[in-house]
Amino acid sequence: QVQLVESGGGSVQAGGSLTLSCVASRYTYHSDCIGWFRQAPGKEREGVAAIYRGNKYYDDSVKGRFTISQDSAKNTVYLQMNSLKPEDTAMYYCAAALGRFSCPSLSRTGEFGYWGQGAQVTVSS
Numbered sequence: 001q002v003q004l005v006e007s008g009g010g011s012v013q014a015g016g017s018l019t020l021s022c023v024a025s026r027y028t029y030h031s032d033c034i035g036w037f038r039q040a041p042g043k044e045r046e047g048v049a050a051i052y053r054g055n056k057y058y059d060d061s062v063k064g065r066f067t068i069s070q071d072s073a074k075n076t077v078y079l080q081m082n083s084l085k086p087e088d089t090a091m092y093y094c095a096a097a098l099g100r101f102s103c104p105s106l107s108r109t110g111e112f113g114y115w116g117q118g119a120q121v122t123v124s125s
Helices: none
Strands: 006-007 008-015 018-024 033-039 046-052 054-060 066-071 075-079 090-097 119-123
Touching: 006 090, 018 033, 018 090, 018 119, 033 075, 046 066, 046 075, 054 066, 075 090
Parallel strands: 008 119
Antiparallel strands: 006 018, 018 075, 033 046, 033 090, 046 054, 066 075, 090 119
C-alpha cells in the first residue's frame, strides 16, 4: 500500500514553467515505478513520464520540455514542466506501480495500482 499526494499545480501563461511534486508514503527505489499522468476534460487519461531506478521515460508530446526526477530520501518524485502549451492543460496525477522489474508502458494505466488525488495545471495562451 502507498499513499500519493501531488502538489505544485497552478495557472501559467504559455511558455511558462511549473514543477509538480508527488510525495509517497513509502517508496522503494529498486522496485517501484512512479509515473505522471494527465487527463484533460473530455479526454482519456494519458501517460506523461515515469521513472524507475533512475531510468526515465517520456511521452513524445513532452520530450524536451518535461523532466521527471526523484529524491529518494524525501520519497518524492518531481515533474519539471517547461515551455508549457495550452494543450498541456489538464489534471495531473502521479501513480505508482509497486514491486516491479521495470516501469509499465505509459499507455498501460491499469498497471499503476495507486493514484494521487491530482493537481490542476492550466496554461493560458
